[in-house]
Amino acid sequence: MLRHLTPSQTFVVRLLFVSVVLCLPASIASAWEPKSKAVVSGKESLDLNSPGLLESSGLAFSHVDADCLWSHNDSGGRARLHSFNHLGRPTGRADLKGIKATDWEDMSSFVDTVPRLLVADVGDNDAERKSVSIYIFDEPNPKKKSTINVFEHLVIHYPGGAQNCEAVAVDVKNRRILMLEKSPLIATMYQVDLPKRVEADPTKDHVTKIEVEAMPIQKVAIPLATGMDLCPKTGDLWISNYLQVFCYPYTRKLPLESRLRQVPRMLDLPSLRQVEAVAIDEKGRVWVTSEGKPAKLQRVVDEKQ
Numbered sequence: 001m002l003r004h005l006t007p008s009q010t011f012v013v014r015l016l017f018v019s020v021v022l023c024l025p026a027s028i029a030s031a032w033e034p035k036s037k038a039v040v041s042g043k044e045s046l047d048l049n050s051p052g053l054l055e056s057s058g059l060a061f062s063h064v065d066a067d068c069l070w071s072h073n074d075s076g077g078r079a080r081l082h083s084f085n086h087l088g089r090p091t092g093r094a095d096l097k098g099i100k101a102t103d104w105e106d107m108s109s110f111v112d113t114v115p116r117l118l119v120a121d122v123g124d125n126d127a128e129r130k131s132v133s134i135y136i137f138d139e140p141n142p143k144k145k146s147t148i149n150v151f152e153h154l155v156i157h158y159p160g161g162a163q164n165c166e167a168v169a170v171d172v173k174n175r176r177i178l179m180l181e182k183s184p185l186i187a188t189m190y191q192v193d194l195p196k197r198v199e200a201d202p203t204k205d206h207v208t209k210i211e212v213e214a215m216p217i218q219k220v221a222i223p224l225a226t227g228m229d230l231c232p233k234t235g236d237l238w239i240s241n242y243l244q245v246f247c248y249p250y251t252r253k254l255p256l257e258s259r260l261r262q263v264p265r266m267l268d269l270p271s272l273r274q275v276e277a278v279a280i281d282e283k284g285r286v287w288v289t290s291e292g293k294p295a296k297l298q299r300v301v302d303e304k305q
Contacts, residue, residue, distance in 0.1 A: 031282035032061050032069060034086050042270065042301035047294040050090040053082045056295035057166075058107035059227070059277035059287065063115035066282070068092075068142035069297075071289060074276070075103040075123060083142035088297065094146040096135060097205065105166040106227055106277065112172055112197055115139040120168040122179065127162040131155050134168070134177065136195065149205045152195050157213050163188070166276070167228035167239060170194060171256075178256075179214060180225045180239060187222055189260060190214035218260040222246055227278035227288070238286060240278040244268055245286060245300050270298045 038044035048056065048071060055074035062068040068083050068091055079099040083092045096119070103123030110116055117139045122132040137151035156179075167180040175194045181187040192212045200206035220239075227240040235250030237259075246264040248256070269275050272290035278300075279287050286300040 032066055032086060040299065042299035045270065045272065045296040045298035046088045048082075048084050048088050048090075048289070048297055049294045050082050050084070051293075052077075052080065052093070053295050054293050055276070055291045056289040057105055057276045057291070058119070059279040059289050059297075060107045060109035060117065061279055061281050062139065062142045063109055063111055064139045065142050069279070070094075070107065070109065070117065070142065071277070071295065072104050072107060072119065073101070074105070074291070075101060077101055079104075079119075081107070081117070081119070088294075091143045092141065092145055094140045094142075094148055096137075096151065097147050097149040098207075099135065102129075102133075106168040108168060108170045108229065109139060109279075110170045110172050112194070114197070116197070118168070118170055118177070120165070120179075122156070122165040122168060124162055124164045127164055129162050131157050132165070134192075138197075150198075150200045150202055150207075152198060152208045152210060154192065154195070155209060155211045156192060157211070158190070159213055159216070163190075165190075167225040169228040169230050169237065171230060173235075174256075178228065178237075180220060180222070180228055182225055184223055185221075187220050187225060188216050189218045189220050191217050218257045220260050222264075226276050229278055229280050231280040231284050232282055233280075233284040236280075236284075238278055238280055239264075240269070240275055240288060242269075242275060245278060245288070267300050267302055269300060272296050272298060 039046045056071045057074040058072045060070045072081050079096040079101040081094040105123040106120040108118040119135045134154040137148050140146035164182045166182045169178045176191045179190040198208045224241045237248040239246045248259045274291045275288045277289045290296045
């Protein structure tokens with residue numbers, strides 16, 4: 001039976017509610033939200049204004065601070081991540097200590113007991129690299145300048161020789177990292193095991209190097225894939241190329257390997273210079289970035305709806 005609360009009881013209930021909300025992870029308590037309605041609707045792009053970001057090739061939403069997202073350059077620059085708020089203003093950066101950025105092509109954010117980031121140095125246009133690298137580490141505060149000195153370093157070999165790859169995603173539920181070959185026609189989807197987080201003293205340098213071989217799991221009819229992400233809300237897999245994004249909806253009835261044989265849902269990209277990255281926010285909205293200065297961030301929407 002319901003009864004009225006006294007003023008003191010009402011105060012306690014409200015205090016408990018606020019305490020619970022404040023204790024929630026940022027990704028649960030709130031979600032990244034641009035101020036501009038035109039940006040939210042996908043009608044306009046948002047400039048990511050940083051003099052250090054020239055070729056946005058990776059994109060990921062922060063799980064440490066819901067107001068922020070991360071991006072990075074393509075190749076030839078510092079091993080550095082750039083962070084931005086919902087207005088596109090730079091808020092911080094993170095440098096990977098002792099690492100050379102050969103050809104950074106994608107990144108992912110995910111939660112594996114704690115918020116983590118993955119950076120994929122997997123580009124190989126000339127198919128000549130003997131191995132490629134993936135770096136995984138605890139996500140730093142995106143509103144500070146950080147140096148990452150504790151991380152796992154995956155040294156990855158392909159069974160059939162060198163491959164070019166620009167699309168990587170983390171499947172935490174199945175403890176694997178997905179890697180999609182960049183091919184002019186039929187591409188191979190590979191997977192490697194997602195390693196367990198290594199706890200180490202952050203005041204000391206600690207790199208855990210792991211040699212692995214990528215395992216092919218399926219052929220995918222998507223040409224020239226440039227990015228990939230799993231939707232944190234639905235589990236759908238999204239893949240981008242230069243013209244479209246492709247969605248493989250999640251279903252409990254079929255594993256990903258079977259779903260990749262189906263015809264995906266397709267959406268046209270907005271008119272941007274050259275789309276190199278895709279990421280899905282906590283609300284299930286699809287966002288892409290393009291190369292150029294400033295980098296352009298824009299939502300992909302279904303114009304038919």
